[in-house]
Amino acid sequence: xxxxxxxxxxxxxxxxxxxxxxxxxxxxxxxxxxxxxxxxxxxxxxxxxxxxxxxxxxxxxxxxxxxxxxxxxxxxxxxxxxxxxxxxxxxxxxxxxxxxxxxxxxxxxxxxxxxxxxxxxxxxxxxxxxxxxxxxxxxxx
Numbered sequence: 001x002x003x004x005x006x007x008x009x010x011x012x013x014x015x016x017x018x019x020x021x022x023x024x025x026x027x028x029x030x031x032x033x034x035x036x037x038x039x040x041x042x043x044x045x046x047x048x049x050x051x052x053x054x055x056x057x058x059x060x061x062x063x064x065x066x067x068x069x070x071x072x073x074x075x076x077x078x079x080x081x082x083x084x085x086x087x088x089x090x091x092x093x094x095x096x097x098x099x100x101x102x103x104x105x106x107x108x109x110x111x112x113x114x115x116x117x118x119x120x121x122x123x124x125x126x127x128x129x130x131x132x133x134x135x136x137x138x139x140x141x
Contacts, residue, residue: 014131017122019067020094020107021134022086027054027063028118030139036062045141047111047118054109055096066090099126116140 026032028050033039037058043049053059065080067087072080080087088094093106100106106126110119116138121130
């Protein structure tokens with residue numbers, strides 16, 4: 001049931017980008033963060049600290065699962081999908097703070113500590129403006 005929270009039924013124009021956005025939304029949810037190494041970090045639990053953690057070796061080990069053959073056996077992939085854990089499409093990259101011009105389709109994860117928000121920008125081509133921008137409140141700890 002929790003996986004329904006991460007779905008956006010009204011928007012299927014960019015399905016790969018939407019799946020990558022769902023990964024970020026899932027990882028940044030209070031439910032997932034409580035189960036992660038994030039609360040153990042020293043200091044304030046701010047959106048910028050989350051972005052830094054998400055792309056650290058420790059954080060990326062906890063969320064980075066690609067929906068691609070070779071990553072998992074077919075049985076493992078079925079089990080993961082049953083749990084509702086969103087998987088990153090193999091043709092989309094998630095990057096911190098600003099577009100990576102060497103990558104194609106990507107979701108850029110940014111923080112706004114003043115508003116306590118996570119901001120994501122989705123790009124089909126990082127040399128062009130984002131095709132979508134989404135934001136949501138970062139959970140308080």
